[in-house]
Every structure is written in structure tokens, then in C-alpha cells.
Amino acid sequence: MSNPMIYMDHAATTPMDPEVWKAMVPYLQQSYGNPSSVYSFAREGKQALTKVREIAARLLGAKAREIYFTSGGTEAINWALKGIAWGNQRRGRHIISTAVEHHATLHALEFLEKQGFEVTLLPVDEQGFLHLEDLRDAIREDTVLVSVMAANNEIGTIYPLKEIGALCRDKGVIFHTDAVQAMGVLDLNVEELNIDLLSVSAHKFHGPKGVGFLYVRGGIVIENLLHGGNQERGRRSGTENVAAIAGMGKALESLSHxxxxxxxxxxxxxxxxxxxxxxxxxxxxxxxxxxxxxxxxxxxxxxxxxxxxxxxxxxxxxxxxxxxxxxxxxxxxxxxxxxxxxxxxxxxxxxxxxxxxxxxxxxxxxxxxxxxxxxxxxxxxxxx
CATH class of the missing domain: 3.90.1150.10 (Aspartate Aminotransferase, domain 1)
Known part of the structure; x- marks a missing residue:
């Protein structure tokens, strides 16, 4: 007889909540219309997108129009980093992050370096903490973006987002945080924490895989990562995965409990x-x-x-x-x-x-x- 499974890898992914699946089924079977279509049948999907956008915004202390759905955390991180770099390169081409970020961040930054952007990866101490004075010293006139994860996916270190965000705000630098491991664990009010962009992936908090979102503060200049249709208010092309987004909404609603x-x-x-x-x-x-x-x-x-x-x-x-x-x-x-x-x-x-x-x-x-x-x-x- 095989041993019963003991699952201790929740940082990699979490089991999907049965209520999440129930929330997804109607958009897989009955209300399967393309949310960009004009007829009433399709509007059911569009209404679902609106509802989830409002749920996400409420959790973050943001506005619904500042939430953009993605295929997950990797896309959201790549869009944040590349979109800010491309959209603000006239202001400068210097980006700051840390040596302990997720590979989605580090590899995106390596890509930008090949395009002529300059990247500074700040060191951390023996417990994984970033020292604010190191960040303060690293910010230059041509720094356009600071990206620091909310919590480390390997060793669990939680970073002082409020202080980092306040420093960036004082210096006029855009601040992005990879909140993939932190969503549902930390208080992530973007106003209180001075966050300009925030990346999320649903499968880390009992939602479906292959869906997430990027919060982009209103007024932030960001270039599109994907081009094609006019979905997500012209910011992110591609037919929305309505069922997965509905499931993410149910998972987000459950976080408060x-x-x-x-x-x-x-x-x-x-x-x-x-x-x-x-x-x-x-x-x-x-x-x-x-x-x-x-x-x-x-x-x-x-x-x-x-x-x-x-x-x-x-x-x-x-x-x-x-x-x-x-x-x-x-x-x-x-x-x-x-x-x-x-x-x-x-x-x-x-x-x-x-x-x-x-x-x-x-x-x-x-x-x-x-x-x-x-x-x-x-x-x-x-x-x-």
C-alpha cells in the first residue's frame, strides 16, 4: 500500500478551493461567450470581469480601473518591468532590484540589460533583508523603477514595503512589488504602502493556475507587453480567460476568512x-x-x-x-x-x-x- 501524501509545497502552488471551481463552471458551460462581443449573452462574461476587478481593487485599496488581468505572476512581473522601462526611458534607463528576486524578475531584467538598460541588484544581509540605506544610495537621477518583492519565495523574508515605497515616492521613482507569495498573507493596501505596481498569481491562494493580475496606479506610464485586440481597456490584448478570472475572484473573496x-x-x-x-x-x-x-x-x-x-x-x-x-x-x-x-x-x-x-x-x-x-x-x- 502506498504512503498517504503529505503536501508541503504550498509556496509552489496551492490546491484549488472547491468553491473556486463552482464559480468557474458557469463560464465554461453556459456563459461561454466572448466578453468583447456586443450581444447580451457575452455581457455575462463582461459582468464577471467587472465584479472580479472590483473585488481585487477593494482588497488592495485601489480603483477597479487600475486592475489588469494577466495569465499569471510571470506575465504580470514581465509587463511591469518591461512596460515601465520602455514607457519611461526618456526619463532614464536605470532600474534597481535585489539579488534575491524570483527568476521572473531577474530574467526580465537580464533581457532589459541586453536592450541597453542598466540594472543594479542590491545585496541583502544574512537573513535576506534589504537595507534601506543601500537603496537610498543606489537611486540616481536616471533611476526610473525600483522592484522589490513583498516576500521571498524561498526563505520567507518579508520586506518593508511601506518604507521602500515612501523612499521611492520621495525620490520620484516608480515602485513595483512582486506580491505573488504575499497575497492573502500580508496587508497589501497600495495607498498605505506607496505601491505603484503590484503583481499577483491566483494559484498561490487556492485559485486556478494560469491567471493573475497587475495593479497599475492611475497616471503611471506603461508600455503594452502584448499587442493585438483592445482588451483590458487597450492595455493587454488577448481574449480574457473569464472562467479562470471568475475563479480568482472567488479565491480573493475567501482571503478575508x-x-x-x-x-x-x-x-x-x-x-x-x-x-x-x-x-x-x-x-x-x-x-x-x-x-x-x-x-x-x-x-x-x-x-x-x-x-x-x-x-x-x-x-x-x-x-x-x-x-x-x-x-x-x-x-x-x-x-x-x-x-x-x-x-x-x-x-x-x-x-x-x-x-x-x-x-x-x-x-x-x-x-x-x-x-x-x-x-x-x-x-x-x-x-x-
């Missing part, structure tokens, strides 16, 4: 961290306490391979991830762990466990016991 789950996840997170750190040769990656995402546990095991840990966990029915990524058969060390100065004998033995609303205390205890026995066995094999 999940505060108790966040508190419970925080307690389980802290228990996991404390118990794992009792094992020989372990270290925590990222901060402790309130400045860490409530579901994030990222630890490293000295002189063990993260891929070996993952494969053994998988055989035991535990789904997790590592700070390393397998590329063309070789192990690529995590750029985040490198940036925070994780030592060489720890960096390849990283493990990220991210909890969800349905994660139970029993599952946490099972994973902890499994890690105790697994790491002891692997270390014994190394010694023999």
Missing part, C-alpha cells in the same frame, strides 16, 4: 523550525518570527544533498522542494542562498517545507519524525 489559518500555520511553522534545528548539522535560512512568511520553513543540512532528501521524502509520500534546481542534469545552487551567504557545506543540502491551511499537526509530526530518521541514515551512510 483565512486569518485564523495563518495563526495556526505560524504555530506549526515555529514548531517545525525548532524541532529541525535540534538535528545535528542544521541551519535555518531566513529570519525567525513575524518577518517570515507564516508557512515557510527553509533549512539546510550540512554535507547532505537536497535532491537526495527530496527523493527520499517523495518515496515516503512527502511533497517538498529544495533551494536547488535541477537543470540539464546538473545541480544549480540557489541564488537566494548564495546571496545570504550560506556556507558551501550547507548550500546544497537545503529543503523548503511550506505549509497550507489544511496541514495538520499530525502531518507535521510525521514529517519531523521522517526527517530525524532520514538524516540519521544518510549521515550514517556517509560515515561508512
Amino acid at each position: 483565512r486569518k485564523a489559518a495563518l495563526s495556526r500555520m505560524t504555530d506549526l511553522r515555529d514548531r517545525m523550525i525548532e524541532e529541525i534545528l535540534l538535528l545535528p548539522g542544521t541551519r535555518l535560512n531566513g529570519p525567525r518570527g513575524a518577518l517570515r512568511l507564516p508557512n515557510n520553513v527553509n533549512v539546510s543540512f550540512r554535507n547532505l544533498e537536497g535532491e537526495t532528501l527530496l527523493m527520499n521524502l517523495d518515496l515516503a509520500g512527502v511533497m517538498a522542494s529544495s533551494g536547488s534546481a535541477c537543470t540539464s542534469g546538473s545541480i544549480e545552487e540557489s541564488h537566494v542562498l548564495k546571496a545570504i551567504g550560506v556556507e558551501e557545506d550547507f548550500i546544497r543540502g537545503s529543503l523548503r517545507l511550506t505549509l497550507g491551511e489544511a496541514t495538520t499537526e499530525e502531518e507535521v509530526l510525521q514529517v519531523l519524525e521522517l526527517l530525524r530518521s532520514l538524516t540519521a541514515r544518510l549521515r550514517s551512510l556517509k560515515r561508512s
Whole structure:
């Protein structure tokens, strides 16, 4: 008999809420009209888009007309970075970000560098924090954009968006934040946090995959990423995925009811961290306490391979991830762990466990016991 699955990779994706699926079905079966068409049948889809735009705007303290639907976080991030760079290059061609951003940001910035834009990637400290004085010193007369994630997807570090946004506002620089990991976890009022652009992906908070949105503050000059039709008020071409957007709306509506789950996840997170750190040769990656995402546990095991840990966990029915990524058969060390100065004998033995609303205390205890026995066995094999 196979082991029951214990899912601890909620930072990668979350299970879709059954209510989300129910919200999607009418637009897959009955109200399937193209929302850009003029007849009444199609207007049902258009009304759904309007409703979700209002839900998203209300959550962010924004205006509905400032919400633009995308195919997910990657598109939203790419549009924010490239659209601002292209649309504001007469003001300057300098962009600031950090060394620990998601690859969607880093690779988009590499693309812009090839087009002649200058990119400054700021360092972070050993817990992943950006120091405001470093950002202040890096801003120049020709700086047009600062992009700092709301929370790190690997080590869970939460960034001081309000202070970053205030500094950018004072310097007249546009501020974008990748909020893909933070939506539903942090308070993301764009007015209070001085945010000009914000990227979101629905599958990180129990919505469907392949849909998200970009918030763009009114008055911000941004070039289109996609060209074609006149959808999204002429800003983002392509027939809207009405069913997925409706599902995202239901997931967004449910966020306000999940505060108790966040508190419970925080307690389980802290228990996991404390118990794992009792094992020989372990270290925590990222901060402790309130400045860490409530579901994030990222630890490293000295002189063990993260891929070996993952494969053994998988055989035991535990789904997790590592700070390393397998590329063309070789192990690529995590750029985040490198940036925070994780030592060489720890960096390849990283493990990220991210909890969800349905994660139970029993599952946490099972994973902890499994890690105790697994790491002891692997270390014994190394010694023999």
C-alpha cells in the first residue's frame, strides 16, 4: 500500500478551493461567450470581469480601473518591468532590484540589460533583508523603477514595503512589488504602502493556475507587453480567460476568512523550525518570527544533498522542494542562498517545507519524525 501524501509545497502552488471551481463552471458551460462581443449573452462574461476587478481593487485599496488581468505572476512581473522601462526611458534607463528576486524578475531584467538598460541588484544581509540605506544610495537621477518583492519565495523574508515605497515616492521613482507569495498573507493596501505596481498569481491562494493580475496606479506610464485586440481597456490584448478570472475572484473573496489559518500555520511553522534545528548539522535560512512568511520553513543540512532528501521524502509520500534546481542534469545552487551567504557545506543540502491551511499537526509530526530518521541514515551512510 502506498504512503498517504503529505503536501508541503504550498509556496509552489496551492490546491484549488472547491468553491473556486463552482464559480468557474458557469463560464465554461453556459456563459461561454466572448466578453468583447456586443450581444447580451457575452455581457455575462463582461459582468464577471467587472465584479472580479472590483473585488481585487477593494482588497488592495485601489480603483477597479487600475486592475489588469494577466495569465499569471510571470506575465504580470514581465509587463511591469518591461512596460515601465520602455514607457519611461526618456526619463532614464536605470532600474534597481535585489539579488534575491524570483527568476521572473531577474530574467526580465537580464533581457532589459541586453536592450541597453542598466540594472543594479542590491545585496541583502544574512537573513535576506534589504537595507534601506543601500537603496537610498543606489537611486540616481536616471533611476526610473525600483522592484522589490513583498516576500521571498524561498526563505520567507518579508520586506518593508511601506518604507521602500515612501523612499521611492520621495525620490520620484516608480515602485513595483512582486506580491505573488504575499497575497492573502500580508496587508497589501497600495495607498498605505506607496505601491505603484503590484503583481499577483491566483494559484498561490487556492485559485486556478494560469491567471493573475497587475495593479497599475492611475497616471503611471506603461508600455503594452502584448499587442493585438483592445482588451483590458487597450492595455493587454488577448481574449480574457473569464472562467479562470471568475475563479480568482472567488479565491480573493475567501482571503478575508483565512486569518485564523495563518495563526495556526505560524504555530506549526515555529514548531517545525525548532524541532529541525535540534538535528545535528542544521541551519535555518531566513529570519525567525513575524518577518517570515507564516508557512515557510527553509533549512539546510550540512554535507547532505537536497535532491537526495527530496527523493527520499517523495518515496515516503512527502511533497517538498529544495533551494536547488535541477537543470540539464546538473545541480544549480540557489541564488537566494548564495546571496545570504550560506556556507558551501550547507548550500546544497537545503529543503523548503511550506505549509497550507489544511496541514495538520499530525502531518507535521510525521514529517519531523521522517526527517530525524532520514538524516540519521544518510549521515550514517556517509560515515561508512
